[in-house]
Amino acid sequence: xxxxxxxxxxxxxxxxxxxxxxxxxxxxxxxxxxxxxxxxxxxxxxxxxxxxxxxxxxxxxxxxxxxxxxxxxxxxxxxxxxxxxxxxxxxxxxxxxxxxxxxxxxxxxxxxxxxxxxxxxxxxxxxxxxxxxxxxxxxxxxxxxxxxxxxxxxxxxxxxxxxxxxxxxxxxxxxxxxxxxxxxxxxxxxxxxxxxxxxxxxxxxxxxxxxxxxxxxxxxxxxxxxxxxxxxxxxxxxxxxxxxxxxxxxxxxxxxxxxxxxxxxxxxxxxxxxxxxxxxxxxxxxxxxxxxxxxxxxxxxxxxxxxxxxxxxxxxxxxxxxxxxxxxxxxxxxxxxxxxxxxxxxxxxxxxxxxxxxxxxxxxxxxxxxxxxxxxxxxxxxxxxxxxxxxxxxxxxxxxxxxxxxxxxxxxxxxxxxxxxxxxxxxxxxxxxxxxxxxxxxxxxxxxxxxxxxxxxxxxxxxxxxxxxxxxxxxxxxxxxxxxxxxxxxxxxxxxxxxxxxxxxxxxxxxxxxxxxxxxxxxxxxxxxxxxxxxxxxxxxxxxxxxxxxxxxxxxxxxxxxxxxxxxxxxxxxxxxxxxxxxxxxxxxxxxxxxxxxxxxxxxxxxxxxxxxxxxxxxxxxxxxxxxxxxxxxxxxxxxxxxxxxxx
Numbered sequence: 001x002x003x004x005x006x007x008x009x010x011x012x013x014x015x016x017x018x019x020x021x022x023x024x025x026x027x028x029x030x031x032x033x034x035x036x037x038x039x040x041x042x043x044x045x046x047x048x049x050x051x052x053x054x055x056x057x058x059x060x061x062x063x064x065x066x067x068x069x070x071x072x073x074x075x076x077x078x079x080x081x082x083x084x085x086x087x088x089x090x091x092x093x094x095x096x097x098x099x100x101x102x103x104x105x106x107x108x109x110x111x112x113x114x115x116x117x118x119x120x121x122x123x124x125x126x127x128x129x130x131x132x133x134x135x136x137x138x139x140x141x142x143x144x145x146x147x148x149x150x151x152x153x154x155x156x157x158x159x160x161x162x163x164x165x166x167x168x169x170x171x172x173x174x175x176x177x178x179x180x181x182x183x184x185x186x187x188x189x190x191x192x193x194x195x196x197x198x199x200x201x202x203x204x205x206x207x208x209x210x211x212x213x214x215x216x217x218x219x220x221x222x223x224x225x226x227x228x229x230x231x232x233x234x235x236x237x238x239x240x241x242x243x244x245x246x247x248x249x250x251x252x253x254x255x256x257x258x259x260x261x262x263x264x265x266x267x268x269x270x271x272x273x274x275x276x277x278x279x280x281x282x283x284x285x286x287x288x289x290x291x292x293x294x295x296x297x298x299x300x301x302x303x304x305x306x307x308x309x310x311x312x313x314x315x316x317x318x319x320x321x322x323x324x325x326x327x328x329x330x331x332x333x334x335x336x337x338x339x340x341x342x343x344x345x346x347x348x349x350x351x352x353x354x355x356x357x358x359x360x361x362x363x364x365x366x367x368x369x370x371x372x373x374x375x376x377x378x379x380x381x382x383x384x385x386x387x388x389x390x391x392x393x394x395x396x397x398x399x400x401x402x403x404x405x406x407x408x409x410x411x412x413x414x415x416x417x418x419x420x421x422x423x424x425x426x427x428x429x430x431x432x433x434x435x436x437x438x439x440x441x442x443x444x445x446x447x448x449x450x451x452x453x454x455x456x457x458x459x460x461x462x463x464x465x466x467x468x469x470x471x472x473x474x475x476x477x478x479x480x481x482x483x484x485x486x487x488x489x490x491x492x493x494x495x496x497x498x499x500x501x502x503x504x505x506x507x508x509x510x511x512x513x514x515x516x517x518x519x520x521x522x523x524x525x526x527x528x529x530x531x532x533x534x535x536x537x538x539x540x541x542x543x544x545x546x547x548x549x550x551x552x553x554x555x556x557x558x559x560x561x562x563x564x565x566x567x568x569x570x571x572x573x574x575x576x577x578x579x580x581x582x583x584x585x586x587x588x589x590x591x592x593x594x595x596x597x598x599x600x601x602x603x604x605x606x607x608x609x610x611x612x613x614x615x616x617x618x619x620x621x622x623x624x625x626x627x628x629x630x631x632x633x634x635x636x637x638x639x640x641x642x643x644x645x646x647x648x
Contacts, residue, residue, distance in 0.1 A: 037125025040076065043067035045108035047077040048084070052108075059341060063268050064293045071229060080115045086147075086159045087111040090118065093143055097136050104132065118144045119156045170345070170442050171205055171221035173213070173244045174228065175270075178277045179306045181238040183218055189233060195222070204442070214471045215418070216247045218277075221442075237304040242270045245343070245436045245446035249387040250274035252414050252434075252450050254469040255283070255332040256461040262327070262378075263287040264317040264335045264371060267294035269301040271336060276307040278469055286327065287312045288320065317371060322378040331382045333375045337368050339388040339395050343445020345438050361394045368399045376406055376451075383412070384451040389444060396447040397426030397433065404428075404451070414450040415474040422447075 043065045051058040058081065062074045080087070091110050094102040104110035113129045116122060118141060123130060133140070144156075151158045176186045187197060190210060200211045205223050213219040221244075222228075233239045249271050255261050257280050266272045266287035275285050287302075287310050289295045295314050302310055320327055340361065368388070375384050388395050404411055404427075414434045420441070422433030436446035458466070467475060 037123075038127050038129055039067060040069070040072060040124065041109055041112045041129060043073055044077045044080060044112040045106055047073065048081055048108040048111065049106070051077070051081055052084075059344065060294070060338070063297055064291055066293065070297070076112060076115065076120075079120070080112045083115060083119060083156070083160065084111055086156070087114045087118070089147075090114055090140060090144060094133075094136055094140060097139055102132060102136065104129075114140070117141075169204060169224045170243075170438075170444070172224055172226040172228070173242060173247075173443070174220045174222060175216075175240045175242045175247060175274065176218040176220065177238055177240050177273070177305055178218055179273075179281055180236070181233075183212075186220070186233065186239060190220075193231075213244060214473045215415075216244060216251055216474075217469055217471060219244060219247060237306055240270060240273060240305065242274070244443040245389070245441075246270055246444075247274060248415070248434065248436070248446060248448050249334055249336055249385050250278060251469040251474075252387075252448050253278075253332050253334050253383060253385040254462070254466040255279055256465040258283045259331050260326075260329045260380075261285045261332040261334065262330045264333060264375065265289060265337045266312070267291065267298040269298035269305075271334060272298065272310055272312075273302055273305040273307055275334065276302075276305070276309050278465065279309055281307065281309045283309055284326075285310045286330065288315045288317050290314065290316045318374055320374075322374075327378065329380055330378050331380055333378065333381055333384045334387075335371055335375050335384060336387045337371045339364060339368070339390040340392060341389055343389045343391045343436070343438065343447075345444055361392060365394045365399055365402075368395060369402050372399060372403050372451075373406075376403075376409060382453050382456045384409075386449045386451065388447050390447065391445040393423055393426040396435075396449075397422050397430060400433065400449050401427030408454050409451050410454055412450040412452045414448050415470065417472075417474045422449075 047058060047061045047065060050061045058077055059074065062070055062077060065073060067073050088107070088111065091102075091104075091107065091114065104113070109129075113123060113133060116124060117133055117137065123133065148154065148156060148158060153159075174186075176183050191197065194208055196209050198205070198209045198211050200214050200221075205211060205221055207223050207225075210220050210222045213221055228234045228239065228241065231239075234241065251274075253261070253275065255275065255278060259279060260283055261275055261279070263272045263275060263285055267289040269287070272285060272287045279285070285307075287298070289298060289312075292314055295312060299312055302312065322328060322330070368386075372384070372386055375381065375386075386399070390396060400411070400422075411429050411432045413432050418434050420435045420437055422430030422435055424430045427433075432449075434446075434448040436443060438445050
């Protein structure tokens, strides 16, 4: 594994025709001068423009920025976007006070700068921005406080709409990087720093405490306000600040040591480093990203984490040929494609509109479907994990419903012990999928699906890797305990309640299906009974074979032809007609003045196995009645004729 850039220069990108050596020389000159504070606000302004036009997610825009401090940029851009409308109003107020002097290069730049002046930690630069704002700084602050008072609150958040006012706090999750240290060493260092380990419990960790996450191995939860960016463990790469939900992808893939893996859309690299840790730096992880700046950020993170099994490449996953080396030996694929990011609670860009852009969702889902289908074309792939940080069904169950079932693949049961599953009405077998609810699970919204090749069975190495990647609560489903004893002790009251509700819902659906099935069966039986009454021959009663007699005056009938039958009745009677022997036909003759009228005489003897003739008399009576009817008709005509002649 080689890196294109050194760790220090990872945020610098190549210019046209520039070699690696020239890039490092250029960076060494640039690094002698620390970037001014104004650059942060200009970078935030560019991010705000992109986020408001929905060009990309705020997080992606921040990682694509050339600004060196990604953490500060994400924080400033996110909060500026949250208060954008409020700060727009303050810009208008400032223009009224100083029309000529209070101007900015762009509205986004003014919003970012005013956020720090009125809400944040104060303006972090001098220069043009300071000269623009400071002459009326006091008046701006006074007006801002008046507006807060009018809203009936005491803080700036009371100026926000209700949907932006709610603050959801999660624990500060820390993944122990087992490539460089162990859980025991990290726990010891946290304890030395004044933290106390406590058992896992619902809610947030208390100040200066932490616990081990029960769902993901080697994951710790600390109080939300904990800042570890300056901690030596973070600087040395011993710990990685990664959200709990983000850990689900690699944990579900769970490749055994030595496996050949692929991370299709890898940047910024937390999931990639997690895969490398699960592999113990054995095997190989092919990591792709189409954006050069995001790839550079990922290279920096991977170098810091101490990965040696990752081969990072700037490439579009859809352009990778699965049949060419080295990708034709890939066994495990992690697919976490670009998505709306609607599950990220800190994502203010997802809250700009009341409803998501339908066209953008459609475009995203089509891209996601293409990526998943492409992943299935790798000839030796055994398991694929598809995940998103979205809450929209179009990007989650909708994608799985479009792709599955696919020949040769099946949905596997992802994290059997996790309480929240897929949306049942959105796709088939949704109970095999995983959903994460920010309001209930103390982490960002997330979705995971595990797809495996048909016929592939996990060996001892695969089972061991899967078992070690997750905690006890995710490994096996817990039995539902309505009384609340064992269930609450194992998964907590919320998870137990969710499991009971899921069980009741499943039971209702099962009973409804049984009831519907009984109704269908009853209708089918009634239909069958009605059919038998209308067509007794279908119920096993032998019916006569119709014949077409040839009548030649008073001569004996010499020829009989069976009248052809049509449809299903012909098929049903075919076997029965073979056993029927026609009896000699009887003829009845009637005549008229114009011509001799043909009268059909149908006679059939059904000869049974014992030689009896059960229907002979019936046919004879029928023939006699026909003859008598003909004579009466003839006589009636003759009488009418005589009366008419007599009258004339």
